[in-house]
Amino acid sequence: MNKLFFTLSLGGLLSLHALPIQAQEYMFTYSKLFTHLKQNTKQGHEDVKVGFFFLNAETKQNCTIQKAWMEKEQHYEELKSTRYHELIVPVDNNLKSANPLVFVQTSQNERCDFSMVVMTKQPLNGKVSYADVEKLMPQMQTMLEDLGGMFASWFTPDVEGVTMEFDNQLNGQVEFSNGGTKPIVNGKVQVALSDIGKGGTMMLPQETSRVLPYLPKAN
Known part of the structure; x- marks a missing residue:
């Protein structure tokens, strides 16, 4: 049940078209x-956000977004993705209406x-403090x-620290x-926050690609 807070159910949201030449296309x-x-x-989400990604079903690494766009009738607008393959979608009430x-297109294979x-909205890098x-x-x-809804506070495990991801499958x-x-x-x-210790710091070998919650009691 707790996994619903991390990976959104695809029901009613996504359809897949296998394009024989250049890409897989998601709608x-x-x-x-x-x-x-x-x-x-x-308010209250100044340093964190919801992010959209595509994960390789086998390797669980981020898939490369080759192209993304929105369209309706004669209107068309390309969407951007970050260097770490996050899909950037504008928040707009007019678009909602x-x-x-x-x-979204990813590579064929x-x-x-x-x-x-x-x-987090910003990466972590270098010396990071407890605070x-x-x-x-x-x-x-x-x-x-x-994100979980009205009764989510009953079931959501406590965030006890951060899960940090680094590019190029770093080992360090x-x-x-x-x-x-x-x-x-x-x-x-x-x-975990307790690993750092109150008043302490941690040193990262390179900038993070993503910083996610650490929920040790999620399983």
């Missing part, structure tokens, strides 16, 4: 995305699953509960000012 309605995007404009179709995550992580946790908690380590370390394996590490 959405804007209004379905807007339901979740509107959380990004609420018009409800265009949203199309990748079967990708749509993924909605709670993540830097501490301020993110209640925002992540609130966002997860808001996070070093803490208290002398501890944690390994980064295939570009991922989970750090």
